[in-house]
Amino acid sequence: MTELSAGNTLLLEEEEKTSLEAREFGFWIYLMTDAVIFALLFATYAVLANNSAAGPTSQDVFELSHTAGETALLLLSSLTFGFATIAMTLGRSGRVVFWLIITLLLGICFLAMEFVEFQGMLEKGAGPEVSGFLSAFFTLVGTHGLHVAFGALGICVMIGQVLIKGLTLPVRSRLVRLGLFWHFLDIVWIGIFSVVYLPGVM
Amino acid sequence: MLGRLTIEALPFYSWVAMGGAFVTVAGGVAVFLLITYLRAWKVLWTDWLTSVDHKKIGIMYVVLALVMLVRGFVDALMMRAQQAIALNSEGYLPPEHFEQIFSSHGTIMIFFVAMPFLTGLINIIVPQQIGARDVAFPFLNSVSLWMTAAGAALVLVSLVVGKFSQAGWTGYPPYAGIEYSPGVGVDYWLWALIVSGVGSTLSGINFIVTIVKNRCPGMTFMRMPMFTWTTLCISILIAFAFPALTVVAAQLTLDRTLGFHFFTNGDGGNMMMYANLLWIWGHPEVYILILPAFGIFSEVVATFSRKRLFGYPSLVYATACIALLSFTVWLHHFFTMGSSANVNAVFGIATMIIAVPTGVKIFDWLFTMFRGRIEFHPSMVFTIGFMVTFVIGGVTGVLLALPPADYLMHNSTFLVAHFHNMLIPGALFGYFAGLNYWFPKAFGFKLDRKWGIRSFWFWLIGFYLAFMPLYVLGFMGMSRRMEHYADPNWQPYLVVAALGAICVMIGIACIAIQLIVSARNWGSSRDITGDPWNGRTLEWATSSPPAPYNFAIIPDVRDIDAFHDMKIRGTAYAPSAQYQDIVMPKSTPLGPILGALAFGLGFAFVWYIWWLVALCFVLSLVCVGIRACDDNSDFVLSAADVEKIERARLAQISSADLHDMRDFVPLGEASGEALPGRVM
Numbered sequence: 001m002t003e004l005s006a007g008n009t010l011l012l013e014e015e016e017k018t019s020l021e022a023r024e025f026g027f028w029i030y031l032m033t034d035a036v037i038f039a040l041l042f043a044t045y046a047v048l049a050n051n052s053a054a055g056p057t058s059q060d061v062f063e064l065s066h067t068a069g070e071t072a073l074l075l076l077s078s079l080t081f082g083f084a085t086i087a088m089t090l091g092r093s094g095r096v097v098f099w100l101i102i103t104l105l106l107g108i109c110f111l112a113m114e115f116v117e118f119q120g121m122l123e124k125g126a127g128p129e130v131s132g133f134l135s136a137f138f139t140l141v142g143t144h145g146l147h148v149a150f151g152a153l154g155i156c157v158m159i160g161q162v163l164i165k166g167l168t169l170p171v172r173s174r175l176v177r178l179g180l181f182w183h184f185l186d187i188v189w190i191g192i193f194s195v196v197y198l199p200g201v202m
Numbered sequence: 203m204l205g206r207l208t209i210e211a212l213p214f215y216s217w218v219a220m221g222g223a224f225v226t227v228a229g230g231v232a233v234f235l236l237i238t239y240l241r242a243w244k245v246l247w248t249d250w251l252t253s254v255d256h257k258k259i260g261i262m263y264v265v266l267a268l269v270m271l272v273r274g275f276v277d278a279l280m281m282r283a284q285q286a287i288a289l290n291s292e293g294y295l296p297p298e299h300f301e302q303i304f305s306s307h308g309t310i311m312i313f314f315v316a317m318p319f320l321t322g323l324i325n326i327i328v329p330q331q332i333g334a335r336d337v338a339f340p341f342l343n344s345v346s347l348w349m350t351a352a353g354a355a356l357v358l359v360s361l362v363v364g365k366f367s368q369a370g371w372t373g374y375p376p377y378a379g380i381e382y383s384p385g386v387g388v389d390y391w392l393w394a395l396i397v398s399g400v401g402s403t404l405s406g407i408n409f410i411v412t413i414v415k416n417r418c419p420g421m422t423f424m425r426m427p428m429f430t431w432t433t434l435c436i437s438i439l440i441a442f443a444f445p446a447l448t449v450v451a452a453q454l455t456l457d458r459t460l461g462f463h464f465f466t467n468g469d470g471g472n473m474m475m476y477a478n479l480l481w482i483w484g485h486p487e488v489y490i491l492i493l494p495a496f497g498i499f500s501e502v503v504a505t506f507s508r509k510r511l512f513g514y515p516s517l518v519y520a521t522a523c524i525a526l527l528s529f530t531v532w533l534h535h536f537f538t539m540g541s542s543a544n545v546n547a548v549f550g551i552a553t554m555i556i557a558v559p560t561g562v563k564i565f566d567w568l569f570t571m572f573r574g575r576i577e578f579h580p581s582m583v584f585t586i587g588f589m590v591t592f593v594i595g596g597v598t599g600v601l602l603a604l605p606p607a608d609y610l611m612h613n614s615t616f617l618v619a620h621f622h623n624m625l626i627p628g629a630l631f632g633y634f635a636g637l638n639y640w641f642p643k644a645f646g647f648k649l650d651r652k653w654g655i656r657s658f659w660f661w662l663i664g665f666y667l668a669f670m671p672l673y674v675l676g677f678m679g680m681s682r683r684m685e686h687y688a689d690p691n692w693q694p695y696l697v698v699a700a701l702g703a704i705c706v707m708i709g710i711a712c713i714a715i716q717l718i719v720s721a722r723n724w725g726s727s728r729d730i731t732g733d734p735w736n737g738r739t740l741e742w743a744t745s746s747p748p749a750p751y752n753f754a755i756i757p758d759v760r761d762i763d764a765f766h767d768m769k770i771r772g773t774a775y776a777p778s779a780q781y782q783d784i785v786m787p788k789s790t791p792l793g794p795i796l797g798a799l800a801f802g803l804g805f806a807f808v809w810y811i812w813w814l815v816a817l818c819f820v821l822s823l824v825c826v827g828i829r830a831c832d833d834n835s836d837f838v839l840s841a842a843d844v845e846k847i848e849r850a851r852l853a854q855i856s857s858a859d860l861h862d863m864r865d866f867v868p869l870g871e872a873s874g875e876a877l878p879g880r881v882m
Contacts, residue, residue, distance in 0.1 A: 008783060008838040015785040015836060018415075022338045026411040029441055033403055036445040040479060044453070044464065051470030053463070129461035132470025139456065139464075157827055170833050 013169070020173040027177045031184050034147075038188050041140040042195055049200075051132035058133070058200030061126045063117075067197045070113045071189065074148075077106035078186040085179050093167050096175070100159050103182070107152045114145050137196065144192060147185050154178050205810035206386070211364045216299050218280075223362040252789040254340035255750055256325045259347050261644055263322025264637070268713075270314040270354055275710060277307035279703050282668070286700035288686035289693045300685040301368035302387065306357060308371025309391060312487070313398050314354040316625070319633045320494040321350070321405055324433050326644050327636075328409065330741035330748065331427045333418025333757045333764075338411035340787040341835065346405040348797025353398025356804050360390040364808070367391035370683065372484070373454065375465035375476050380458040386808050388458065392451050393804030399447045400800075406440025409433055418740075420759035424518065427739040427762075428511065431518050432497030435525040436490045442529070443490070446483035450476060459807070474539060481532035489528040491625060493521060495632020496563060499585045502635050503567045504763070505735050506582040507574025508866070513566040514762055520559035520566075527556045537608045546605040553603035557596055564589060579735065580654030584635040587662045588627040595623030598673065616676020619669040626665050634661070634713070641720075642729035646746045650723065653716035660709030668702025671695035730854055731775075736861040738763035743774060745851045751784045751839060754848045769863050777852050781845040785836050792825050799825070 049058065084099035118138070121127065128138035158178055161171050213219035237243055250258055280303055284293040295303070329337055337343050360366040367387040369378035378388045413434045417426070426434070454476070456462040463471040504511040511517065533541065533549040567589060576582065598620045602608050611617055634657070642648045675695050680687065720727060733742040743765045744752050755778045761767035768774040799822045806814035 011783050011785055011838060012836055019338075022411050022415045025415060026338060026407055029407045029410055033407065033441050033445045036442060037449055040446055040449040040482070044449075044475060044479070047472055047475050048464070048470060051463075051472065053468070053470035055469075128456075129463070130469070132463040132466075132472065135456070135462035135464055135471075139453065139462070153823070153827075154830075157830060161831060165833070168833070174830065 016169060020170065023173060024177060027180060031180060034184070035188075038140075038143070038191070041136075041143060042191065045136040045140050045196060048132040048136040052134070053131035055130040055134065056124065056126040058137075058196075061121050061124065061134075062197055062200045064197060064201050066113065066117055067193065070110055070117075071193055073106050073110040073113065074186055074189050077103045077110065078183050080106060081179050081182045085175065088167060088172055088175055091167060093162050096162050096167065097159055100155055100162070104152055104155045104159070107148055107155070111145060111148055111152070114141070114148075118142075140196065141192060144185065144188055147181075147188075151178070151182050151185060154181070203811075203813075205806075205812070207363070207809040207811065211386075211809075213362065213365075216296050218295060219299055219302075219361075226358055226361050247791075248789065251794050252344075252791045254344045254787045254789055254793070256329050256337045256340065256343060257644060257748060259343050260322045260325030260327075262347055263318040263325060263350070266351055266354060267315050267317075267319035267322060267633075270310050270318070272710065273358070274307055274310035274315055275707065277303045277310070279707060281307065282696075282700040282703040285684065285687075285696045286693070289690060290688055291686065293686055295685070297685045298365075298368060301370075301683075302366040304683055305367040305370050305373075305387075305391065306360075309367075309394065310354075310357060311625075312371065312491070313395065314350070314357065316491045316629050316633075317398070317402060318350055318354075320436075320491065320629075321346070321402070323498070323633065323636045323640065324409060324429075324494060327640055327741050328430050328433050329412065329416065330643075330744055330752055331430045331739050332413060332416060332421055333740050333753060333759060334412065334416035335751050335753060335756070335784065336416075336787065337408055338415055339408050341790060341793065341829065342404050342408050344790070344793030345796050346401040346408065348793050349401030349404070349800050350398045352797045352801035352804065353394040353401070355801050356390055356394040356397065356808075359805065360387070364390065372480060374480075375454060375457065375471075375473055376467045378454060378458075379466055380461075381466070389455070389808040392455050392458075393807055396448060396451045396455070397800045397804050399444050399451065402440055403444040403448070406437045406444065409437040410441060413437070418753075418756045418759060420757075421740075421764070424515065425759060425762050425764070427497075428500035428514070428517055428521075429494065429497035429739075432493040432500075432521055435521050436493045439486045439490050439493075439525055439528065443483045443486035446479055447487075450479040450483065453479075455807075459810075474536075477536045477539060478532070481535045482529075485532040485535065486525075486528045488621075488624065489524055491629040492632075493524065495588075495629050495636075496521065498581075498632045498636040498639065499567060499588060500563075501739060502579075502581040502585050502639055503570045505639075505737050506577045506579050506585075507571050508577075508736070509570055509574040510738075510763060511566070512569035512572075513562075516562055517566050520562040523559040524556060527552065527559070531556065534603060534608070537605045538612045543605075550603050550605050550608075554600050557600050560596060564593065578655075579638065580649070580651060580658060581635040581639040583655060583658045584631045584638070587658060588631040588635075591623065591627040591631075591662070591665065595620060595628065598623060611676055613681050614676035615672040615680045615682055618682050619672035619676060622665075622669050622672075626661075626669075631661070634658075639735070640741070642727075642734045643732070643741060643744075643746050643748070646729055647720065647724050648727040648729055648734055650716050650720045650727070653712050653719055657709045657712035657716060660705050660712055664702045664705030664707075664709055666702070667705055668699045671699045671702075731859050731861075733765070733861065738766040740764045743768065749844075749847050749851075750786060751844070754778065754781055754784075754844050766866070769861065770867055775852065775855060775860070777848065781841045781848065783841050784839045784844055786839050788835055788837055790829075790835070792829055796822060796825055 052058075080099050080103045084096050084103060087095035087099055126134055128135045155178065158175060161174065165171050213223045237246060250262065253259065280295065281300070284295045284300060287293050325337070325343065329335070357366065364386040367373060367378070367383070367390060369383055369388055369391070373388060373391055376382060413426070413430060453462070453464040457464050457466060457471070463469040465471050465473050465476045467473070500511055500517060531549055531553045533545065534553045537546050537550070567585070598616070602611055602617065602620055638649050638654050675692055678692060680689075680692055729746040732744055732746040732748075734746075740757060740759070743757060757764065757768070765774065799818045803815060803818040803822070806812070806818060
């Protein structure tokens with residue numbers, strides 16, 4: 001390994017650009033593999049949705065108003081992440097941090113509401129071990145929730161990076177990828193809302 | 203504190219199991235002592251385990267595959283021995299141990315021999331074939347390797363601590379559910395699959411990006427070598443199919459650990475869903491194993507026939523076609539489970555259609571050989587053996603694709619014979635051909651030819667002896683996975699099959715001897731030019747073993763057989779006027795650390811050691827977080843250093859070492875006409 005000269009730093013930056021481009025492409029493919037996971041969890045839910053085995057059915061456990069609240073929080077958080085991305089393109093790191101914190105709070109509120117929902121169902125004796133329907137429900141919605149939790153962790157790390165390093169090229173690339181992840185979770189949630197909750201209460 | 207891990211987990215239930223455990227532990231201790239004796243720990247750690255160099259990662263994958271091949275083969279030998287003597291008797295294996303053996307045999311051969319073997323060869327060769335310096339994500343590559351190794355370690359540990367699954371390598375519930383398999387065996391199986399499966403998914407993503415983004419100038423898609431093409435196709439298959447494995451394994455784990463009801467008999471579970479989800483991964487998986495071997499055969503046939511590959515575009519389209527069709531046939535794995543006749547018919551026809559592109563390939567290889575100057579190198583011999591044997595397997599496959607015939611053959615040894623007939627010649631022979639073909643590229647010296655040919659003959663004859671009787675036994679009504687039986691007509695066939703297994707054992711021994719003999723003859727079998735076989739594709743343009751950066755100057759490609767073209771034009775070994783600085787990825791210990799954490803996570807889950815699960819999980823997150831914040835993962839190799847390495851290499855090569863290309867100059871070129879099919 002040689003000492004870093006000015007020329008080498010330039011070379012590293014050049015390399016960084018191409019490698020970041022590859023990373024974005026790779027991240028899209030990763031999201032596709034994740035989409036396959038969710039697709040199969042949806043398929044599982046579709047197969048088991050009516051297998052409530054004399055336990056609580058979807059009509060008994062779903063509360064559309066609660067779900068509407070969760071949906072509003074998550075959609076709003078996608079919007080605020082969008083604001084963070086816009087602030088990034090304008091190069092204003094303070095605003096990026098501000099909108100990331102708002103997004104994080106919205107995400108945490110979403111997780112809290114989901115926690116309350118799950119808690120309530122468990123108390124009503126509608127846990128995942130009761131029937132095939134509830135197993136599929138908790139797995140699908142829980143996997144989405146787990147993703148949101150990872151995304152929230154990612155936002156924390158991101159906030160730290162923006163504060164310490166500023167909006168360097170790698171930081172911006174990571175922010176774009178985290179944004180893709182966060183918006184992807186929004187799309188999955190819309191799927192959950194229209195495949196799980198809406199038909200469930202009809 | 204230790205969950206359900208107690209002293210009873212040790213294998214005192216059978217002498218054979220204790221023997222296996224002893225051999226495993228002794229092997230581990232021997233390796234540990236050997237490395238300590240050689241004082242090699244530091245070198246091993248800094249040069250190999252923490253390396254992100256795709257060639258070293260590839261070599262470690264292949265080593266893992268070969269070690270696990272021995273383990274998986276011992277299982278096979280034990281099964282053949284048991285069935286050869288178990289007429290109206292118990293043989294030497296207790297039933298529960300026999301069940302563990304057939305489960306681990308399938309699991310090991312698919313996940314820890316075939317997958318690492320092909321991933322290893324891909325790692326060593328594909329970046330060089332496309333004229334790239336590295337894979338797209340070197341660190342991710344290291345994580346993939348160590349997750350695969352962690353899965354393999356879980357299977358090995360199950361031999362010593364606790365038991366392995368008794369539910370077969372497909373683990374169908376409800377038998378694999380907690381109600382009927384309450385022990386830790388199925389959990390070992392599940393966690394080995396989950397951990398290594400995630401590693402494979404990451405590998406797939408890595409190679410899609412590598413092949414799409416990192417090709418050198420002029421390397422259009424229709425100029426990519428066949429091995430790279432098959433790699434691209436299987437990487438896409440991996441990215442689509444392996445998530446299904448993760449899902450189905452996670453669901454079965456939830457059923458077993460937390461009392462969920464995905465696949466249980468009662469409370470609204472649905473067992474058929476398991477079969478569907480498993481084979482949505484499982485059927486593409488067999489093509490993931492076979493297609494790279496097809497790529498290797500294509501390279502080998504062209505090189506050792508001294509001809510351009512016949513029908514290159516048709517081979518590309520056939521590969522893509524097979525990849526696509528592989529997702530449309532999964533239901534043929536459960537024709538007998540009560541689907542309607544129409545559903546079975548659709549999947550039966552879809553299955554038979556796959557024979558068409560496969561047939562196209564066979565003819566392309568035959569036409570490549572036609573009027574070629576064939577050299578019977580071990581790789582070529584494996585290729586020819588494959589072509590003959592694989593066609594037999596294809597025919598029995600089309601037979602099984604008929605639902606009515608499948609009703610007769612279902613779960614019989616006919617099926618066992620069929621899929622071994624596809625995977626041994628179709629995958630393993632390909633990997634062996636690749637091993638013989640690319641070994642000098644990876645290590646700088648050639649493998650011994652004589653022992654290579656010997657290993658081929660023992661494998662081929664052993665294969666026929668071991669599996670042709672199983673076809674017959676299938677017709678005679680013997681079902682698979684039988685621990686003992688009462689029909690004396692079966693025994694002669696089973697004895698022949700056991701002899702076949704012994705033959706294969708000699709074949710494996712020949713490979714080991716080949717490696718040892720070749721290493722001892724290292725000096726006389728050096729590969730100085732980096733091109734021992736007069737190769738056609740770009741991987742032969744690098745030195746053997748290649749420099750860490752592969753190509754000092756990124757090549758410019760004008761032809762499908764890029765290197766062959768460069769040699770004819772005389773530009774292959776021309777030194778460059780000016781070398782440039784090269785950016786290289788730094789080694790990092792995070793890969794092996796993440797692998798170790800994945801192993802710890804799996805092991806803790808198997809034994810319900812919840813604090814360890816939490817600890818490993820949090821530490822993994824921390825490692826990923828550290829990596830996500832790292833902006834200095836590269837360093838620069840200076841142009842002066844590159845020049846030194848390159849000049850030293852070129853100085854070694856005298857013109858006498860180079861291949862005489864006069865015979866290969868196409869007539870068109872001699873007459874001054876433009877060559878057909880060459881885009882300038």
